[in-house]
Amino acid sequence: MEKNSVGLVEIKYFNFDELVLDSKEHLKPVTIAYETYGQLNEKKSNAILIEHALTGDAHAAGYHKDEEKPGWWDTMIGPGKAFDTEKYFVVCSNVLGGCKGSTGPSSINPKTGKPYGLDFPIITVADMVRAQKHLIDYLGIKKLLTVVGGSMGGMQALQWLVSNPTNVASAIPIATTVKHSPQQIAFSEVGRQAVMSDPDWRDGNYYGASFPVRGLSVARMIGHITYMSDSSMAEKFGRRSKEKKPVFKFEPSFEVEGYLKYRGDSFVKRFDANSYLYITKALDLFDLAGEKKLHQVFAGNRAKLLILSFKSDWLYPSYQSKEIVKACKLAGVDATYCEIFSTYGHDAFLLEVEEETHLIKHFLERVSDRRESL
Amino acid sequence: MTYPAYKVIAGWVEEKSSVLDLGCGDGELLSILMERKNVKAIGIEISEQAIYKCVAKGISVFHENIENGLNGYADKSFDYVILYNTFQEIKNPAAVLEEALRVGKKIVVGFPNFAYYKARLQIFFRGRVPVTQDIPFQWYDTPNLHFLSILNFEDYCRIKKIKIEKSVFIGKSGPVKLLPNLFAEIGIFVITKQE
Numbered sequence: 001m002e003k004n005s006v007g008l009v010e011i012k013y014f015n016f017d018e019l020v021l022d023s024k025e026h027l028k029p030v031t032i033a034y035e036t037y038g039q040l041n042e043k044k045s046n047a048i049l050i051e052h053a054l055t056g057d058a059h060a061a062g063y064h065k066d067e068e069k070p071g072w073w074d075t076m077i078g079p080g081k082a083f084d085t086e087k088y089f090v091v092c093s094n095v096l097g098g099c100k101g102s103t104g105p106s107s108i109n110p111k112t113g114k115p116y117g118l119d120f121p122i123i124t125v126a127d128m129v130r131a132q133k134h135l136i137d138y139l140g141i142k143k144l145l146t147v148v149g150g151s152m153g154g155m156q157a158l159q160w161l162v163s164n165p166t167n168v169a170s171a172i173p174i175a176t177t178v179k180h181s182p183q184q185i186a187f188s189e190v191g192r193q194a195v196m197s198d199p200d201w202r203d204g205n206y207y208g209a210s211f212p213v214r215g216l217s218v219a220r221m222i223g224h225i226t227y228m229s230d231s232s233m234a235e236k237f238g239r240r241s242k243e244k245k246p247v248f249k250f251e252p253s254f255e256v257e258g259y260l261k262y263r264g265d266s267f268v269k270r271f272d273a274n275s276y277l278y279i280t281k282a283l284d285l286f287d288l289a290g291e292k293k294l295h296q297v298f299a300g301n302r303a304k305l306l307i308l309s310f311k312s313d314w315l316y317p318s319y320q321s322k323e324i325v326k327a328c329k330l331a332g333v334d335a336t337y338c339e340i341f342s343t344y345g346h347d348a349f350l351l352e353v354e355e356e357t358h359l360i361k362h363f364l365e366r367v368s369d370r371r372e373s374l
Numbered sequence: 375m376t377y378p379a380y381k382v383i384a385g386w387v388e389e390k391s392s393v394l395d396l397g398c399g400d401g402e403l404l405s406i407l408m409e410r411k412n413v414k415a416i417g418i419e420i421s422e423q424a425i426y427k428c429v430a431k432g433i434s435v436f437h438e439n440i441e442n443g444l445n446g447y448a449d450k451s452f453d454y455v456i457l458y459n460t461f462q463e464i465k466n467p468a469a470v471l472e473e474a475l476r477v478g479k480k481i482v483v484g485f486p487n488f489a490y491y492k493a494r495l496q497i498f499f500r501g502r503v504p505v506t507q508d509i510p511f512q513w514y515d516t517p518n519l520h521f522l523s524i525l526n527f528e529d530y531c532r533i534k535k536i537k538i539e540k541s542v543f544i545g546k547s548g549p550v551k552l553l554p555n556l557f558a559e560i561g562i563f564v565i566t567k568q569e
Contacts, residue, residue, distance in 0.1 A: 304434075322438070325436060325438070325446070326445070326446035327446075328446075329436075329446030329447050329451075330446055330447070330448065332451075334434050335434060335436070336429060336433075336434050336435050336436070337435075337436045337437050337438070338422065338425045338426075338429070338435075338437045339422070339437050340422065341422055355426070358426055358429070358430070359426065359429050362429045362430050362432065363429060365432075366432045369432075
Protein backbone atom coordinates (compact mmCIF):
# COMPACT_ATOMS: atom_id res chain seq x y z
CA MET A 1 0.00 0.00 0.00
CA GLU A 2 1.37 3.41 -0.92
CA LYS A 3 2.31 5.93 1.74
CA ASN A 4 -0.34 8.54 0.91
CA SER A 5 -3.28 6.16 0.92
CA VAL A 6 -6.18 6.40 3.33
CA GLY A 7 -5.46 2.74 4.00
CA LEU A 8 -8.02 0.10 4.86
CA VAL A 9 -11.59 1.32 4.63
CA GLU A 10 -15.01 -0.12 5.17
CA ILE A 11 -18.35 0.56 3.64
CA LYS A 12 -21.07 1.81 5.99
CA TYR A 13 -24.82 1.84 5.66
CA PHE A 14 -27.30 4.53 6.61
CA ASN A 15 -31.00 3.65 6.73
CA PHE A 16 -33.99 5.93 6.82
CA ASP A 17 -37.71 5.35 6.59
CA GLU A 18 -38.95 7.05 3.51
CA LEU A 19 -38.05 9.22 0.55
CA VAL A 20 -40.65 11.09 -1.51
CA LEU A 21 -39.43 11.09 -5.09
CA ASP A 22 -39.83 13.57 -7.96
CA SER A 23 -42.33 11.10 -9.39
CA LYS A 24 -44.37 11.59 -6.16
CA GLU A 25 -43.84 7.93 -5.35
CA HIS A 26 -42.78 7.02 -1.81
CA LEU A 27 -39.76 4.80 -1.55
CA LYS A 28 -39.44 3.00 1.77
CA PRO A 29 -37.27 2.07 3.45
CA VAL A 30 -34.06 3.53 2.00
CA THR A 31 -30.46 2.47 2.52
CA ILE A 32 -27.51 4.59 1.45
CA ALA A 33 -24.08 2.97 1.36
CA TYR A 34 -21.19 5.32 2.07
CA GLU A 35 -17.57 5.60 3.05
CA THR A 36 -15.74 8.35 4.88
CA TYR A 37 -12.06 9.31 5.00
CA GLY A 38 -10.35 11.76 7.34
CA GLN A 39 -11.83 13.44 10.40
CA LEU A 40 -14.74 15.84 10.71
CA ASN A 41 -13.48 18.92 12.57
CA GLU A 42 -15.18 20.38 15.61
CA LYS A 43 -17.01 23.08 13.65
CA LYS A 44 -18.04 20.44 11.11
CA SER A 45 -16.86 22.82 8.43
CA ASN A 46 -14.37 20.62 6.56
CA ALA A 47 -16.70 18.09 4.91
CA ILE A 48 -16.41 17.26 1.23
CA LEU A 49 -19.00 15.20 -0.60
CA ILE A 50 -17.67 13.17 -3.51
CA GLU A 51 -20.22 12.23 -6.17
CA HIS A 52 -19.57 9.22 -8.35
CA ALA A 53 -20.31 8.79 -12.03
CA LEU A 54 -22.69 6.37 -13.79
CA THR A 55 -21.12 3.09 -12.72
CA GLY A 56 -19.14 4.23 -9.69
CA ASP A 57 -19.79 3.46 -6.05
CA ALA A 58 -19.15 4.61 -2.49
CA HIS A 59 -15.65 3.15 -2.50
CA ALA A 60 -13.76 6.21 -3.70
CA ALA A 61 -10.44 5.76 -1.89
CA GLY A 62 -8.32 3.36 0.09
CA TYR A 63 -8.55 -0.41 0.08
CA HIS A 64 -11.17 -2.90 1.08
CA LYS A 65 -9.88 -5.90 2.97
CA ASP A 66 -8.47 -8.58 0.64
CA GLU A 67 -8.79 -6.37 -2.43
CA GLU A 68 -5.87 -5.26 -4.54
CA LYS A 69 -7.49 -2.35 -6.34
CA PRO A 70 -8.02 0.94 -4.48
CA GLY A 71 -11.20 3.04 -4.71
CA TRP A 72 -12.13 4.69 -8.00
CA TRP A 73 -10.72 8.17 -7.18
CA ASP A 74 -7.85 7.08 -4.96
CA THR A 75 -5.45 9.26 -6.97
CA MET A 76 -7.30 12.33 -5.72
CA ILE A 77 -8.27 11.41 -2.15
CA GLY A 78 -5.76 10.82 0.64
CA PRO A 79 -3.11 12.47 2.78
CA GLY A 80 -1.53 15.31 0.78
CA LYS A 81 -3.70 14.69 -2.27
CA ALA A 82 -6.22 17.06 -3.89
CA PHE A 83 -8.83 16.11 -1.32
CA ASP A 84 -6.37 16.03 1.53
CA THR A 85 -7.71 13.71 4.22
CA GLU A 86 -5.44 15.34 6.77
CA LYS A 87 -7.42 18.54 6.33
CA TYR A 88 -10.80 17.45 5.10
CA PHE A 89 -13.48 14.95 5.99
CA VAL A 90 -14.41 13.19 2.76
CA VAL A 91 -17.72 11.41 2.23
CA CYS A 92 -18.71 9.36 -0.79
CA SER A 93 -22.03 7.55 -1.11
CA ASN A 94 -23.49 5.15 -3.63
CA VAL A 95 -26.37 6.77 -5.55
CA LEU A 96 -29.99 5.92 -5.07
CA GLY A 97 -30.88 3.41 -7.77
CA GLY A 98 -27.40 1.92 -7.66
CA CYS A 99 -26.36 -1.63 -6.94
CA LYS A 100 -23.44 -1.17 -4.56
CA GLY A 101 -25.26 -1.08 -1.26
CA SER A 102 -27.76 1.73 -1.77
CA THR A 103 -31.42 1.02 -2.46
CA GLY A 104 -32.00 0.25 -6.11
CA PRO A 105 -33.91 -2.07 -8.43
CA SER A 106 -31.96 -5.11 -7.21
CA SER A 107 -32.93 -4.39 -3.57
CA ILE A 108 -35.70 -6.34 -1.91
CA ASN A 109 -39.15 -4.80 -2.29
CA PRO A 110 -40.68 -5.06 1.20
CA LYS A 111 -44.12 -5.49 -0.36
CA THR A 112 -43.20 -8.65 -2.24
CA GLY A 113 -40.11 -9.94 -0.51
CA LYS A 114 -38.46 -10.12 -3.94
CA PRO A 115 -36.12 -7.73 -5.80
CA TYR A 116 -37.94 -4.68 -7.14
CA GLY A 117 -36.99 -5.12 -10.78
CA LEU A 118 -39.12 -2.76 -12.83
CA ASP A 119 -41.38 -2.08 -9.84
CA PHE A 120 -38.64 0.20 -8.63
CA PRO A 121 -39.81 3.79 -9.22
CA ILE A 122 -38.12 6.02 -11.79
CA ILE A 123 -35.58 8.16 -9.96
CA THR A 124 -33.93 11.45 -10.86
CA VAL A 125 -30.65 13.17 -10.08
CA ALA A 126 -32.61 15.39 -7.66
CA ASP A 127 -33.80 12.22 -5.90
CA MET A 128 -30.22 11.02 -5.56
CA VAL A 129 -29.32 14.34 -3.96
CA ARG A 130 -32.39 14.22 -1.73
CA ALA A 131 -31.23 10.86 -0.39
CA GLN A 132 -27.70 12.19 0.15
CA LYS A 133 -29.10 15.17 2.08
CA HIS A 134 -30.52 12.69 4.62
CA LEU A 135 -27.06 11.17 5.00
CA ILE A 136 -25.33 14.56 5.37
CA ASP A 137 -27.92 15.62 7.99
CA TYR A 138 -27.34 12.35 9.81
CA LEU A 139 -23.59 13.02 9.83
CA GLY A 140 -24.35 16.38 11.48
CA ILE A 141 -22.98 18.48 8.62
CA LYS A 142 -24.86 21.74 8.06
CA LYS A 143 -22.71 23.12 5.30
CA LEU A 144 -20.51 21.11 2.97
CA LEU A 145 -17.20 22.72 2.15
CA THR A 146 -17.59 21.39 -1.37
CA VAL A 147 -19.56 18.96 -3.49
CA VAL A 148 -17.53 17.51 -6.33
CA GLY A 149 -17.91 15.01 -9.12
CA GLY A 150 -17.30 14.26 -12.78
CA SER A 151 -19.91 13.42 -15.38
CA MET A 152 -23.04 12.25 -13.51
CA GLY A 153 -21.18 13.25 -10.33
CA GLY A 154 -21.00 16.78 -11.70
CA MET A 155 -24.75 16.77 -12.29
CA GLN A 156 -25.28 15.86 -8.64
CA ALA A 157 -22.88 18.62 -7.55
CA LEU A 158 -24.88 21.13 -9.60
CA GLN A 159 -28.14 19.74 -8.25
CA TRP A 160 -26.86 20.22 -4.70
CA LEU A 161 -26.32 23.92 -5.45
CA VAL A 162 -29.89 24.30 -6.60
CA SER A 163 -31.66 21.93 -4.16
CA ASN A 164 -29.72 22.98 -1.05
CA PRO A 165 -28.17 26.38 -1.84
CA THR A 166 -27.44 27.27 1.78
CA ASN A 167 -25.83 23.92 2.57
CA VAL A 168 -22.86 24.15 0.21
CA ALA A 169 -19.94 26.57 0.35
CA SER A 170 -18.68 25.52 -3.07
CA ALA A 171 -19.09 23.04 -5.89
CA ILE A 172 -16.73 21.49 -8.42
CA PRO A 173 -18.65 20.17 -11.44
CA ILE A 174 -16.27 18.36 -13.79
CA ALA A 175 -16.89 17.28 -17.40
CA THR A 176 -20.61 17.63 -17.01
CA THR A 177 -23.73 19.39 -18.21
CA VAL A 178 -26.97 20.91 -16.92
CA LYS A 179 -28.91 18.74 -19.34
CA HIS A 180 -28.22 15.94 -21.77
CA SER A 181 -28.06 16.81 -25.45
CA PRO A 182 -29.94 14.62 -27.96
CA GLN A 183 -26.62 12.93 -28.75
CA GLN A 184 -26.09 12.00 -25.11
CA ILE A 185 -29.66 10.73 -24.79
CA ALA A 186 -29.13 8.72 -27.95
CA PHE A 187 -26.09 6.94 -26.56
CA SER A 188 -27.99 6.21 -23.32
CA GLU A 189 -30.90 4.79 -25.25
CA VAL A 190 -28.72 2.50 -27.37
CA GLY A 191 -27.23 1.15 -24.15
CA ARG A 192 -30.66 0.57 -22.64
CA GLN A 193 -31.96 -1.07 -25.79
CA ALA A 194 -28.97 -3.41 -25.80
CA VAL A 195 -29.92 -4.55 -22.29
CA MET A 196 -33.65 -4.78 -22.91
CA SER A 197 -33.32 -6.69 -26.16
CA ASP A 198 -31.37 -9.44 -24.41
CA PRO A 199 -33.86 -12.31 -23.80
CA ASP A 200 -32.15 -12.92 -20.46
CA TRP A 201 -33.36 -9.51 -19.29
CA ARG A 202 -36.91 -10.95 -18.90
CA ASP A 203 -38.59 -7.55 -18.51
CA GLY A 204 -36.32 -6.87 -15.57
CA ASN A 205 -37.31 -9.99 -13.64
CA TYR A 206 -34.09 -11.86 -14.15
CA TYR A 207 -32.99 -12.01 -10.50
CA GLY A 208 -32.26 -15.57 -9.49
CA ALA A 209 -33.04 -16.80 -13.01
CA SER A 210 -30.59 -15.34 -15.53
CA PHE A 211 -28.62 -12.18 -16.25
CA PRO A 212 -28.60 -10.10 -19.45
CA VAL A 213 -24.85 -10.58 -19.81
CA ARG A 214 -24.72 -9.95 -23.54
CA GLY A 215 -26.95 -6.89 -23.50
CA LEU A 216 -25.24 -5.19 -20.58
CA SER A 217 -21.76 -5.91 -21.92
CA VAL A 218 -22.66 -4.38 -25.30
CA ALA A 219 -24.02 -1.33 -23.46
CA ARG A 220 -20.74 -1.04 -21.60
CA MET A 221 -18.72 -1.41 -24.81
CA ILE A 222 -20.63 1.48 -26.36
CA GLY A 223 -20.09 3.46 -23.18
CA HIS A 224 -16.34 2.93 -23.31
CA ILE A 225 -16.15 4.16 -26.89
CA THR A 226 -17.79 7.41 -25.81
CA TYR A 227 -15.44 7.79 -22.83
CA MET A 228 -12.33 7.75 -25.01
CA SER A 229 -11.28 9.95 -27.91
CA ASP A 230 -10.23 9.13 -31.45
CA SER A 231 -6.63 9.99 -30.60
CA SER A 232 -6.55 8.19 -27.24
CA MET A 233 -7.84 5.03 -28.95
CA ALA A 234 -5.32 5.41 -31.76
CA GLU A 235 -2.56 5.79 -29.21
CA LYS A 236 -3.73 2.95 -26.98
CA PHE A 237 -4.56 0.34 -29.63
CA GLY A 238 -3.64 1.59 -33.10
CA ARG A 239 -4.63 -1.07 -35.58
CA ARG A 240 -2.64 -3.64 -33.70
CA SER A 241 -3.96 -7.15 -33.91
CA LYS A 242 -3.14 -10.34 -32.05
CA GLU A 243 -2.80 -12.09 -35.41
CA LYS A 244 0.11 -11.25 -37.70
CA LYS A 245 -1.89 -11.62 -40.89
CA PRO A 246 -5.40 -10.34 -41.59
CA VAL A 247 -7.97 -12.75 -40.19
CA PHE A 248 -10.99 -13.39 -42.34
CA LYS A 249 -13.20 -14.31 -39.41
CA PHE A 250 -15.44 -12.41 -37.01
CA GLU A 251 -13.56 -13.29 -33.84
CA PRO A 252 -12.13 -10.19 -32.21
CA SER A 253 -8.54 -9.82 -33.38
CA PHE A 254 -7.86 -6.10 -33.25
CA GLU A 255 -6.63 -4.99 -29.83
CA VAL A 256 -9.43 -2.47 -29.53
CA GLU A 257 -11.96 -5.28 -29.98
CA GLY A 258 -10.30 -7.35 -27.26
CA TYR A 259 -10.22 -4.36 -24.94
CA LEU A 260 -13.91 -3.61 -25.37
CA LYS A 261 -14.80 -7.25 -24.87
CA TYR A 262 -12.74 -7.36 -21.70
CA ARG A 263 -14.40 -4.17 -20.43
CA GLY A 264 -17.87 -5.51 -21.21
CA ASP A 265 -17.16 -8.90 -19.61
CA SER A 266 -15.76 -7.46 -16.40
CA PHE A 267 -18.57 -4.90 -16.10
CA VAL A 268 -21.37 -7.46 -16.03
CA LYS A 269 -19.72 -9.11 -13.05
CA ARG A 270 -19.98 -5.97 -10.96
CA PHE A 271 -23.03 -4.09 -12.12
CA ASP A 272 -26.77 -4.71 -12.14
CA ALA A 273 -28.47 -4.36 -15.53
CA ASN A 274 -31.60 -2.70 -14.12
CA SER A 275 -29.50 -0.18 -12.19
CA TYR A 276 -27.90 0.66 -15.52
CA LEU A 277 -31.34 1.36 -17.01
CA TYR A 278 -32.56 3.42 -14.06
CA ILE A 279 -29.44 5.50 -13.69
CA THR A 280 -29.04 6.27 -17.40
CA LYS A 281 -32.70 7.30 -17.43
CA ALA A 282 -32.04 9.66 -14.52
CA LEU A 283 -29.20 11.20 -16.54
CA ASP A 284 -31.43 11.75 -19.55
CA LEU A 285 -34.20 13.28 -17.43
CA PHE A 286 -31.79 15.66 -15.72
CA ASP A 287 -32.57 19.27 -16.59
CA LEU A 288 -31.23 21.56 -13.88
CA ALA A 289 -33.09 24.71 -14.88
CA GLY A 290 -36.18 23.11 -16.41
CA GLU A 291 -38.57 25.82 -17.57
CA LYS A 292 -36.41 28.57 -16.10
CA LYS A 293 -33.21 30.08 -17.41
CA LEU A 294 -30.07 28.64 -15.85
CA HIS A 295 -28.90 31.99 -14.49
CA GLN A 296 -32.24 32.38 -12.74
CA VAL A 297 -31.76 29.17 -10.76
CA PHE A 298 -28.22 30.30 -9.84
CA ALA A 299 -29.28 33.81 -8.84
CA GLY A 300 -28.35 34.76 -5.30
CA ASN A 301 -26.26 31.63 -4.80
CA ARG A 302 -23.26 32.42 -2.63
CA ALA A 303 -21.35 29.23 -3.30
CA LYS A 304 -18.12 29.41 -5.28
CA LEU A 305 -17.76 27.21 -8.34
CA LEU A 306 -14.78 25.56 -9.97
CA ILE A 307 -15.91 24.30 -13.36
CA LEU A 308 -13.62 21.95 -15.28
CA SER A 309 -13.87 20.45 -18.75
CA PHE A 310 -11.49 18.61 -21.06
CA LYS A 311 -10.53 19.53 -24.57
CA SER A 312 -11.00 16.10 -26.16
CA ASP A 313 -14.19 15.19 -24.27
CA TRP A 314 -16.79 14.78 -26.99
CA LEU A 315 -19.38 13.08 -24.77
CA TYR A 316 -19.63 16.07 -22.42
CA PRO A 317 -18.07 18.74 -24.62
CA SER A 318 -16.68 21.99 -23.22
CA TYR A 319 -19.54 24.03 -24.64
CA GLN A 320 -21.78 22.43 -22.02
CA SER A 321 -19.49 23.61 -19.23
CA LYS A 322 -19.35 27.04 -20.84
CA GLU A 323 -23.12 27.27 -20.51
CA ILE A 324 -22.67 26.88 -16.76
CA VAL A 325 -19.94 29.53 -16.88
CA LYS A 326 -22.19 31.94 -18.73
CA ALA A 327 -25.03 31.44 -16.26
CA CYS A 328 -22.63 32.11 -13.37
CA LYS A 329 -21.56 35.37 -14.98
CA LEU A 330 -25.14 36.48 -15.49
CA ALA A 331 -26.16 35.45 -11.97
CA GLY A 332 -23.08 37.03 -10.39
CA VAL A 333 -21.93 33.69 -8.98
CA ASP A 334 -18.23 33.50 -8.15
CA ALA A 335 -16.78 30.96 -10.56
CA THR A 336 -13.56 29.75 -12.09
CA TYR A 337 -13.40 27.77 -15.31
CA CYS A 338 -10.59 25.79 -16.87
CA GLU A 339 -10.64 23.68 -20.00
CA ILE A 340 -7.83 21.24 -19.34
CA PHE A 341 -5.87 20.07 -22.34
CA SER A 342 -6.13 16.32 -22.55
CA THR A 343 -6.35 13.68 -25.23
CA TYR A 344 -8.15 11.16 -23.01
CA GLY A 345 -11.70 12.20 -23.89
CA HIS A 346 -14.35 11.96 -21.19
CA ASP A 347 -12.18 9.55 -19.18
CA ALA A 348 -9.83 12.49 -18.56
CA PHE A 349 -11.62 13.44 -15.36
CA LEU A 350 -10.28 10.23 -13.81
CA LEU A 351 -6.85 10.51 -15.42
CA GLU A 352 -5.65 14.13 -15.50
CA VAL A 353 -4.73 13.96 -11.84
CA GLU A 354 -1.92 16.51 -11.78
CA GLU A 355 -3.89 19.37 -13.34
CA GLU A 356 -7.03 18.65 -11.34
CA THR A 357 -5.03 18.41 -8.13
CA HIS A 358 -3.41 21.79 -8.67
CA LEU A 359 -6.70 23.53 -9.43
CA ILE A 360 -8.74 21.82 -6.72
CA LYS A 361 -6.14 22.21 -3.97
CA HIS A 362 -5.86 25.95 -4.41
CA PHE A 363 -9.58 26.33 -4.87
CA LEU A 364 -10.32 24.47 -1.63
CA GLU A 365 -7.75 26.52 0.27
CA ARG A 366 -9.50 29.66 -0.89
CA VAL A 367 -12.98 28.37 0.00
CA SER A 368 -11.76 27.23 3.45
CA ASP A 369 -10.11 30.61 4.12
CA ARG A 370 -13.30 32.45 3.40
CA ARG A 371 -15.19 30.28 5.82
CA GLU A 372 -12.62 30.86 8.55
CA SER A 373 -12.94 34.61 8.20
CA LEU A 374 -16.73 34.62 8.26
CA MET B 375 7.97 48.68 -17.56
CA THR B 376 5.17 46.47 -16.37
CA TYR B 377 5.47 47.06 -12.67
CA PRO B 378 5.36 50.90 -12.81
CA ALA B 379 2.28 50.58 -15.01
CA TYR B 380 0.62 48.25 -12.49
CA LYS B 381 1.40 50.81 -9.77
CA VAL B 382 -0.33 53.51 -11.78
CA ILE B 383 -3.39 51.33 -12.31
CA ALA B 384 -3.47 50.34 -8.62
CA GLY B 385 -3.46 54.04 -7.82
CA TRP B 386 -6.45 54.66 -10.04
CA VAL B 387 -8.68 51.78 -9.05
CA GLU B 388 -10.95 52.51 -6.14
CA GLU B 389 -11.07 50.51 -2.93
CA LYS B 390 -13.46 47.50 -2.93
CA SER B 391 -14.50 48.02 -6.54
CA SER B 392 -15.21 45.21 -8.98
CA VAL B 393 -12.58 44.58 -11.62
CA LEU B 394 -12.60 42.42 -14.73
CA ASP B 395 -9.18 41.93 -16.30
CA LEU B 396 -9.37 40.85 -19.93
CA GLY B 397 -6.32 38.80 -20.80
CA CYS B 398 -5.19 38.76 -17.18
CA GLY B 399 -2.19 36.51 -17.87
CA ASP B 400 -0.83 34.95 -14.70
CA GLY B 401 -2.97 37.27 -12.57
CA GLU B 402 -0.16 39.54 -11.34
CA LEU B 403 -2.10 42.79 -11.76
CA LEU B 404 -5.28 41.37 -10.26
CA SER B 405 -3.45 40.04 -7.23
CA ILE B 406 -1.85 43.47 -6.69
CA LEU B 407 -5.32 45.04 -6.89
CA MET B 408 -6.77 42.44 -4.51
CA GLU B 409 -4.00 43.05 -2.01
CA ARG B 410 -3.85 46.84 -2.15
CA LYS B 411 -7.41 47.79 -3.00
CA ASN B 412 -9.37 44.80 -1.78
CA VAL B 413 -11.14 44.58 -5.13
CA LYS B 414 -13.50 41.84 -6.27
CA ALA B 415 -11.36 40.48 -9.07
CA ILE B 416 -12.26 38.37 -12.07
CA GLY B 417 -9.96 37.48 -14.93
CA ILE B 418 -10.46 36.08 -18.40
CA GLU B 419 -7.46 34.38 -19.94
CA ILE B 420 -6.87 32.10 -22.91
CA SER B 421 -3.66 30.39 -21.78
CA GLU B 422 -4.21 27.23 -19.74
CA GLN B 423 -0.84 27.54 -18.01
CA ALA B 424 -1.71 31.08 -16.96
CA ILE B 425 -5.00 29.83 -15.51
CA TYR B 426 -3.10 27.50 -13.16
CA LYS B 427 -1.05 30.46 -11.93
CA CYS B 428 -4.17 32.59 -11.40
CA VAL B 429 -5.87 29.83 -9.42
CA ALA B 430 -2.77 29.47 -7.24
CA LYS B 431 -3.09 33.19 -6.46
CA GLY B 432 -6.71 32.71 -5.41
CA ILE B 433 -8.15 34.58 -8.39
CA SER B 434 -11.49 33.73 -9.98
CA VAL B 435 -10.67 33.25 -13.62
CA PHE B 436 -12.33 32.01 -16.79
CA HIS B 437 -10.39 30.05 -19.36
CA GLU B 438 -11.88 31.65 -22.42
CA ASN B 439 -11.32 33.75 -25.46
CA ILE B 440 -12.11 37.34 -24.54
CA GLU B 441 -13.58 37.92 -27.99
CA ASN B 442 -16.67 36.01 -26.87
CA GLY B 443 -16.14 35.93 -23.11
CA LEU B 444 -18.08 39.11 -22.38
CA ASN B 445 -21.45 38.12 -23.77
CA GLY B 446 -22.41 36.59 -20.41
CA TYR B 447 -22.27 39.93 -18.65
CA ALA B 448 -25.02 42.45 -18.20
CA ASP B 449 -24.38 46.15 -18.95
CA LYS B 450 -22.25 47.98 -16.39
CA SER B 451 -21.46 44.78 -14.45
CA PHE B 452 -18.02 46.04 -13.37
CA ASP B 453 -16.57 49.23 -11.95
CA TYR B 454 -13.46 48.64 -14.05
CA VAL B 455 -12.62 46.55 -17.07
CA ILE B 456 -8.90 46.29 -17.71
CA LEU B 457 -7.30 45.75 -21.10
CA TYR B 458 -3.63 45.81 -20.29
CA ASN B 459 -1.28 44.54 -22.99
CA THR B 460 -4.19 42.70 -24.52
CA PHE B 461 -5.41 45.02 -27.15
CA GLN B 462 -2.62 44.42 -29.62
CA GLU B 463 -2.94 40.61 -29.36
CA ILE B 464 -6.60 40.15 -30.23
CA LYS B 465 -8.18 39.76 -33.63
CA ASN B 466 -10.84 42.37 -33.27
CA PRO B 467 -9.83 45.02 -30.74
CA ALA B 468 -12.61 47.40 -31.78
CA ALA B 469 -15.33 44.86 -30.96
CA VAL B 470 -13.72 43.91 -27.63
CA LEU B 471 -13.32 47.56 -26.66
CA GLU B 472 -16.96 48.19 -27.45
CA GLU B 473 -18.02 45.21 -25.32
CA ALA B 474 -15.69 46.37 -22.53
CA LEU B 475 -17.33 49.79 -22.62
CA ARG B 476 -20.70 48.10 -22.34
CA VAL B 477 -19.95 45.85 -19.33
CA GLY B 478 -17.63 48.26 -17.47
CA LYS B 479 -18.26 51.68 -16.02
CA LYS B 480 -14.61 52.63 -16.58
CA ILE B 481 -12.09 50.99 -18.85
CA VAL B 482 -8.38 50.89 -18.20
CA VAL B 483 -6.35 50.44 -21.38
CA GLY B 484 -2.60 50.01 -21.53
CA PHE B 485 -0.35 49.13 -24.46
CA PRO B 486 3.23 49.54 -25.72
CA ASN B 487 3.64 52.63 -27.86
CA PHE B 488 4.79 51.62 -31.30
CA ALA B 489 5.87 55.18 -32.09
CA TYR B 490 8.43 55.22 -29.26
CA TYR B 491 11.55 56.94 -30.57
CA LYS B 492 13.77 53.86 -30.32
CA ALA B 493 11.30 51.96 -32.44
CA ARG B 494 11.26 54.79 -34.95
CA LEU B 495 15.06 54.85 -35.06
CA GLN B 496 15.22 51.13 -35.68
CA ILE B 497 12.87 51.41 -38.62
CA PHE B 498 14.61 54.49 -39.95
CA PHE B 499 18.25 53.49 -39.55
CA ARG B 500 18.11 49.71 -39.53
CA GLY B 501 15.24 49.37 -41.94
CA ARG B 502 13.76 46.58 -39.85
CA VAL B 503 10.65 46.09 -37.79
CA PRO B 504 11.60 47.29 -34.30
CA VAL B 505 12.31 45.07 -31.34
CA THR B 506 12.20 46.98 -28.05
CA GLN B 507 11.93 46.22 -24.37
CA ASP B 508 8.15 46.48 -24.50
CA ILE B 509 7.72 44.95 -27.94
CA PRO B 510 10.38 42.26 -27.57
CA PHE B 511 9.30 40.03 -30.44
CA GLN B 512 10.65 39.21 -33.86
CA TRP B 513 8.19 39.53 -36.72
CA TYR B 514 7.88 35.77 -37.07
CA ASP B 515 6.98 34.90 -33.51
CA THR B 516 5.11 37.90 -32.21
CA PRO B 517 1.74 37.54 -30.48
CA ASN B 518 0.99 41.08 -31.63
CA LEU B 519 -1.55 41.30 -34.42
CA HIS B 520 -1.94 45.06 -34.24
CA PHE B 521 0.53 47.83 -33.65
CA LEU B 522 -0.63 51.16 -32.40
CA SER B 523 0.78 54.36 -31.01
CA ILE B 524 -0.51 56.67 -28.33
CA LEU B 525 -1.73 59.06 -31.03
CA ASN B 526 -3.48 56.22 -32.87
CA PHE B 527 -5.41 55.38 -29.75
CA GLU B 528 -6.30 59.01 -29.02
CA ASP B 529 -7.50 59.42 -32.60
CA TYR B 530 -9.65 56.33 -32.25
CA CYS B 531 -11.23 57.60 -29.02
CA ARG B 532 -12.04 60.91 -30.72
CA ILE B 533 -13.68 59.22 -33.71
CA LYS B 534 -15.66 56.77 -31.54
CA LYS B 535 -16.63 59.50 -29.05
CA ILE B 536 -14.87 57.73 -26.21
CA LYS B 537 -13.90 60.04 -23.36
CA ILE B 538 -10.34 59.84 -22.05
CA GLU B 539 -10.66 60.49 -18.35
CA LYS B 540 -7.04 60.02 -17.38
CA SER B 541 -3.80 59.10 -19.05
CA VAL B 542 -0.27 58.36 -17.95
CA PHE B 543 2.72 57.76 -20.18
CA ILE B 544 5.74 55.88 -19.00
CA GLY B 545 9.23 55.98 -20.45
CA LYS B 546 12.65 54.70 -19.53
CA SER B 547 12.98 56.83 -16.42
CA GLY B 548 9.45 57.26 -15.24
CA PRO B 549 6.45 59.33 -16.30
CA VAL B 550 6.71 61.20 -19.61
CA LYS B 551 5.09 64.60 -19.85
CA LEU B 552 6.75 65.96 -22.99
CA LEU B 553 5.87 64.45 -26.39
CA PRO B 554 4.64 61.13 -25.03
CA ASN B 555 4.06 59.67 -28.47
CA LEU B 556 7.79 60.01 -29.03
CA PHE B 557 9.25 59.35 -25.58
CA ALA B 558 6.83 57.02 -23.82
CA GLU B 559 7.13 53.25 -24.08
CA ILE B 560 3.75 52.61 -22.57
CA GLY B 561 0.49 54.53 -22.57
CA ILE B 562 -2.20 53.89 -19.96
CA PHE B 563 -5.66 55.39 -20.13
CA VAL B 564 -8.92 55.45 -18.24
CA ILE B 565 -11.73 55.80 -20.73
CA THR B 566 -15.50 55.94 -20.50
CA LYS B 567 -18.36 55.91 -22.94
CA GLN B 568 -19.58 59.40 -23.77
CA GLU B 569 -23.25 59.50 -22.93
